[in-house]
Amino acid sequence: MKVTAEKNDKVAQMTFASIYPHYVRKVEKKGRTKEELHQVISWLTGFDEGQLQDLIQEKATFETFFQKATLHPNAHLIKGVICGYRIEDIEFDLYRNVRYLDKLVDELAKGRAMEKILREEKK
Template sequence: MNTTQEHNERIAKMTFASVYPHYITKVERKGRTKEELHQVIEWLTGFDEKKLQKFINDKATFETFFEKATLNPNAHLIKGVICGYRIEEIENQLTKQVRYLDKLIDELAKGKKIEKILRA
């Protein structure tokens, strides 16, 4: 199943600040920490906690967020299904990057070891 243009545009315009609290809630509800969440986000994007806070304060869109990110060279190893989409089959680069992040957070919430999540 591939994404539609409308779907891709909606994701691009969504703000990181609007989704971030849901990330925290999801991982903490499953016994993981905000620090682990930040470790996973930093691995994927290169953004430390200070930079994340700036994106939140600026209400940056995912488009801006990933434009400024330095994606981890091993990000291509993130595979599987998230939100009904097989990551490897997503053609739109931005949508794929957002789904990478979703998948990592999902794995964290499911209790996977950090070393496995970070594709070490």
Template structure:
């Protein structure tokens, strides 16, 4: 297995609940709210608040999290660099979706307007 496959596997098996507190901390440090974070996550995944809370409190891996999601049809509009990789060039679909989420959280933390984050025109 090469390094990319190891990374893909590690990401797939990481639980959403273990990463979620880091998302909250990141956005709140920059003056954004948990509600805004939830809005971004729900936009990407199609989850409602009840389903999102289930994943926050559960043991869903990112693989299970995104298997349950209906990824937004405009997710392909998320571009840029995250963790040293261009999200639009990531070949593994699950890793790409996780990095989409990372990118959206970064944009929220950087103060980008919600309309831009949610790719509304």
């Protein structure tokens, strides 16, 4: 599937606060913790706990959320299909970043090891 400009704009206006509870529910239902979720979000975006809570409180849109984020240099290593879209083929940066986050949350919920989710370099 191909992401349209309209789809990208729609996601840009969604608030992170409206999706966050779904992320929490998804990972907790599968035996993972909110702390692990925050670790994954922090890895991808660079946000600490306080910044994350501020963005939730201010009901930041995904556009604002990712404008303020410092994407991890290994984020490009997140590959695969999420919601019918091959992540590495998504042209819109914002939409790709949202799908990166969705993919990491899915991997966490599926029980993947944290080192693999966080795409840590082998030493």
